[in-house]
Amino acid sequence: MLEISALHSYYGRAHILDDVTFTVGWGEVLALLGRNGAGKSTTLKTIMGLVPAAKGWISFDGHDLIGRAPHQIARLGLGYVPEERRVFADLTVAENLEVGRQPPRKRAPHWTPERLFALFPNLAELRTRPAGQISGGEQQMLTIARTLMGNPRAILLDEPSEGLAPVIVEQMAATIEELKRDGLTVLLSEQNLHFASAIANRALIIEKGKIRYQGTLAELTADEAVRAAYLTV
Numbered sequence: 001m002l003e004i005s006a007l008h009s010y011y012g013r014a015h016i017l018d019d020v021t022f023t024v025g026w027g028e029v030l031a032l033l034g035r036n037g038a039g040k041s042t043t044l045k046t047i048m049g050l051v052p053a054a055k056g057w058i059s060f061d062g063h064d065l066i067g068r069a070p071h072q073i074a075r076l077g078l079g080y081v082p083e084e085r086r087v088f089a090d091l092t093v094a095e096n097l098e099v100g101r102q103p104p105r106k107r108a109p110h111w112t113p114e115r116l117f118a119l120f121p122n123l124a125e126l127r128t129r130p131a132g133q134i135s136g137g138e139q140q141m142l143t144i145a146r147t148l149m150g151n152p153r154a155i156l157l158d159e160p161s162e163g164l165a166p167v168i169v170e171q172m173a174a175t176i177e178e179l180k181r182d183g184l185t186v187l188l189s190e191q192n193l194h195f196a197s198a199i200a201n202r203a204l205i206i207e208k209g210k211i212r213y214q215g216t217l218a219e220l221t222a223d224e225a226v227r228a229a230y231l232t233v
Helices: 040-047 071-077 093-099 115-117 136-148 165-182 193-199 217-222 224-230
Strands: 002-011 013-025 031-032 054-062 077-081 154-158 187-191 202-207 212-216
Touching: 013 040, 031 040, 031 154, 040 054, 040 154, 040 187, 071 077, 071 115, 071 217, 077 136, 093 115, 093 136, 115 136, 115 187, 136 165, 165 187, 165 193, 187 193, 193 217, 202 217, 202 224, 212 217, 212 224, 217 224
Parallel strands: 031 187, 031 202, 077 154, 154 187
Antiparallel strands: 002 013, 002 054, 202 212
């Protein structure tokens, strides 16, 4: 579904992504792991058109994404959940969901507010509350729910467990498992190996803008040398 080949990107003169190549299959959950500053978020932002690609090729569901604006990429059915959450603080939870609404798509789950409130019971109890008055974990859930209202075929999740209480992290893992069962394709950037192991089929490790490892989560969990080299602080 998603193919990235020989991707390079820069921030000014700083070479951030260096020959990044990987694929994500239909219905797969792929974890992009690495330390802070390794290039995880930049990879997602470059796929989404928020950071321009200097070289390389990105294909989503048969569409070339290079040179497209973020809103054009979203209309193709690729959702993006930023690390910063960015809810509309003055709008209610229900109104935030309406902002993300797009028509149903072929080969994609169809989401409605009521279906999302069943997936995120915490939000159901807060539907009339301004988004700026709910907790950080609830805002993270709302950001994912708002993205799902666009009925995407795939979503990019940037650090979904970052800064959340353990009980919320567990809820987040259960939610992504539910999306996986629904056939949604997910690419997530993560530092939390335990969280990624609970939900992902495969893992990539990025370090200094290069892909250093690709394999199953079971293989990564068993490879202490790789974890020590690229994931420990």
